[in-house]
Amino acid sequence: MRTTRSTAEWVLVALVLGGIALRLVAILSWWPVGTTNADSWPYSVYAGTNPLADPQHPAGYSTFLALVGFVTRQVAVPVLLQHLLGILAALLLFGAVRRLVGSPWPALVPAAAVLLNSDEVFLEHQILAEGPFVVAISAALYASVRAIDQPVPAWKWPLAATVLAVIAGLLRSAGLFFIPVLALAMLVGTAHSRRGRMLPSATVLVVSACLLLAYAFANLASNGRFEISPATGWHLYARVAPIANCHVFTPPKGTAGLCDPRPAPQRPGSDWYLYNPASPALRLFGRIGNHDSTLRAFALATILHEPGVYLKETFHEVEGYFVPSLHAPVYGGGCPIDCQVDWIYALTYAPDVVAQTEKGMQEFYDPFTVHVSRSGINFLHSYEHPARFGGTLLTLTSVLTLLGLLIGPRRARIGVLLFGVGGLAMLVLSTFGVYYLGRYQVPIAGPMAAGAAICLWSLWQRESGRRRRALGEGAP
Template identity: 80%
Template sequence: MKRWLPRPAAANAALGVLVVGGLALRLVAIISWWPVGTTLADSWPYAVYAGTNPLNDPQHPGGYSTLLAIIGFVTRSVAVPVLLQHLLGLLAALLLFWAVRRLIGSPWPALVPAAAVLLNSDEIFLEHTIMAEGPFVVALAGALYASVRAVDQPSPLWKWPAASAILAVAAALLRTAGLFFIPVMALSLWCSAPQPWRARLRVPALVVAVSGVLLLAYAAGSLASNGRFEVSPATGWHLYSRTALIANCHVFTPPKGTAGLCDPRPAPQRPGSDWYLYDPGSPALRLFGPLGNHDSTLEAFALAVILHEPGVYLKSTFHEVEGYFVPSLHPYIYGGGCAIDCQVDWIYAIKHDPAIVAKTERGMEQFYNRFTVHVSRSGIDFLHSYENPFRFGATLLTLTSLLTLLGLFIGPRRARVGVLLFGVGGLAMLVFPTFGVYYLGRYQVPIAGPMAASAAICLWSLWHLERGRRAARVDDPGHP
C-alpha cells in the first residue's frame, strides 16, 4: 500500500502545521495584549539601560539592552521588539528542527523540539515582554545548529566552529546561564569524531579560544565603562543573596567590614534571596547602598560562608534545584523563588498587581514612546486555559532529563553526541546557575526546545535499537 505522502514530505507537512499553529498562537497574543506585556518587573531596567549604558546594568548582562538600543536607533515603538521576538521564536523552532534532522538523519524526531518552541505558551508569553528570554532562545538555537554543522564540517575552523562559538557567546551575553553551555558545546564537539583525542582538539580548542576572546573583550568593555571587569554583573551580590539565607556567623569570623551582613534571625525565619537584593531592610543595602556597590566585599562574605558551611550550602543548592523537578518541595517564602506560574501566566494581563504594572510601564516609557496597553479578555482567557496542558513544567523536565541520562549510553555516536549537546547543555544552564542564584520556574522555559530535542533523540535511538533487534531476528530465525 502506497503512502499518501513520502516520509520527508509528510514530515515537512507536519512542520508546516506546527508553524501555522505557532504563528496563530502568537497572533492571538498580539491581538489580545497589545502592544506588550507589562507584568514582569525586569522589563523596565532593560529598557532604561538601553537608553543610557547597557553595560551599567547591575542585574543583567548588557546583551539584551544593547539589542534594544540598536532597535531604538530605528524606532522607539515598544511593539517593534515584541513583534521581532515573536518572529525570532519561529526561527528558533526551525533552527532546532534543522539541527536535529541533520544530526540523526530523520525529520520526525526533529518535529518534537520545534513543537516545544512553537506551541509553548510560556515561550510566547516571554516573547511578548521586554525580556531577554526571547532572543536568548534563538541565539541558543543558532549555536546548537552551528554546532551540528561543525560536527559535519569541522573545517575550515573559521566557518561553523567559529559561528557556534560566536552564537553561544551571544546567548551568554543575553542571559549569563548561557556561559554554562559553552563548555558542554566544546565537549560535544570533542566527542563527535572517532579520531585520536589529540586530533579532535582542534575544533573544541577553537571554540574555547573564540569564546574566551569575546568574553574577555566584553569584560574589558565593562571595565572601561563602569570599572567592573566582569561578564556576569554583581556576582558578589547574587552569591551573597544565596548564602545570606544560611549564614551562621557563630561558626566563622566574617571578613573585615562584613560583620553587619550577618542576619541575626534563625535561618528558618529568614526571607528569600530577593529580600537581600532589593528590600530596604537588607543588611547589604543598608551598609553598602544599591545593588552592585562593593561587589567584591559581598563576594568575600559569601565565599567565607561557603568555605565554613559547605554542607549547608550544597544542601541549600540542591533544594533550589529540586524546585524545578518537584515544585511542591519548594514552598514559597517571601522574596524567594517560585514555580513558573508565579511570573508567567496569561491571566496576569487582567489580574496582576496594578502598582507593579504601572511602575513597569513608567520605567519602559523612559526609553520607549508612550503607549497604552489594551487587553482582550476572551483572548487572554483562551491563552490562560491553553497554557497548563501544554506547559514545559516539572513533569516534562523530569521526563526529558531521564531520557537525556539514558540517551548518553545508547544509540549511535552521533545520537549520543546530540544528547550531550542538547540535553546536558540544557540542564547545565538550569542547574549550575543555582549555585549563585535561586530557583525560579521561569528559568526552565528557554531550555524546553533543547531538552525536547534530547528526549526525541533518545527515543529515536531506542527505536533504532529495536529495529536492529527485529532485523536480526528476521535474518536469523534461531535468534531469540
C-alpha cells in the first residue's frame, strides 16, 4: 500500500513540475502580462476607483487587484500571484478528491486538468478573474469535503465552504450557482441524524444569503442598484434582444424603443446590444447600468411571452459548449474558446485591441512595456489544443458525472454531486443570463475532471469487487 501511495505522490510531483514549467514559459515568453482581452481594462480601472461601480463585472476581482495595488502597482505582481494560485488550486483539488475516495490516483486527474491546462495558464497570465476564481472554487470544494469528513462541529467547515463559494461568486457571477449544489450536498452528505443534517445545509443557505444581501446593499449605496450580479437588467436584455418579437406582446412602458425591427435571423449577437453605439439600449439610456430596472422589465416580458423561443435559444447557447461546430458565428455573438483564449491570435490579428487594452490598464498600473518571445508563444500555442478542455472532454466528463450519480458508494456519489454537478451548474445555469463564450468553460475543467475521476474510480472498485467475489466463489 505504501508503494502505491509513494508512486502517486511522485506522479503529483511530476505534474506540479510540469505545471511550473508551463507557467515559466508563459512568464518568460510574455512579460509582464498578457493584454489580449479587453476585459482587463475595466478590471484595472475600477480597481483604482470603485470596484462596485463596474457595470460589467462583480466587484470581487477588482477588489483583489486593489488590495494588491496597496502594496505595488507593478502589473507583474498579480500575474505571478495568479500563477501561484493556479498551482494551489490543483493541490486543493488533489487533496479534496484523495480525502473523499481514500485513494490518490483519481485525485491526480483534476490536478492535471489545472496544472497542465494551457488555457488555464493563459487566463492566469491575463488580468482576468478566472485565475482567482479557480482557486476560490477549489478551496470551497476542499472545505466541502472536510465538512463531510468532520461533521462535528456541524457549522465549522460548512461555514468555510460557504464563505469561499460566495467569494467565488463575487469573482465571477457563475460561481453563485455552486451555492445551491453545496447546500444540497451538505444536506445529503453529512453523517448526522435527519435533524442534524439540516444544520450544515442551513448554514450554507443562511450565511450565503447574509453575505450576498450585504453585498447587494453595498451596491445600492454605491451605484443605486440593489443587485448581486452587475447590471442584470442590461445583460438579460442583451440576452433576449436577438430573439425578442414585439409583435406578440406589448413592451412595458418606456421600452418600446428597445424593439429591434429586423427579423431575428438578421440580428447581431448579445455583445452588439451591450456595446455598439447603435444599440437601442445605448441610444435610449446611455451607458451600461443606467435604467437597469427598465431593461430588466423588457427582458422579463420577452421571456414571459416567448418562453419556448427563449428556452430554445438557451439550449442552443449551451449546445455550443459541447459541440462548438453547431454554434454558427454571429457578429457580436458567442464564440468558441479560440476567439478569446489563444496564445497568438490577438497578437497577430487584433493588435489594436492589444494596444488599447495595454493603454487602459496603465490607468491603474505603473507604465509597462510588453515583451513577447515568439518561440515561446508558438510553443504554448502548439500545446494548447492537445491539452484543451473543449467540447469533447466536457461531453465525456458530463456523461461520467451523470453516471457517477447512480453508481458507487454513497460517499463517492456525493463527491460527483459536488464536483461534477457543481461544475455543470456554474456553466449551464449561467447561460440563462449570458450568451455562450468558450472561455467560460475553462474554469470548470478541474471540478469536472474530479467528478469524472470519482465515477471511474467507482467503476473500478465495482469491477474489482465483482472479481474478488468471483474468485471467492470459485475457491475450493
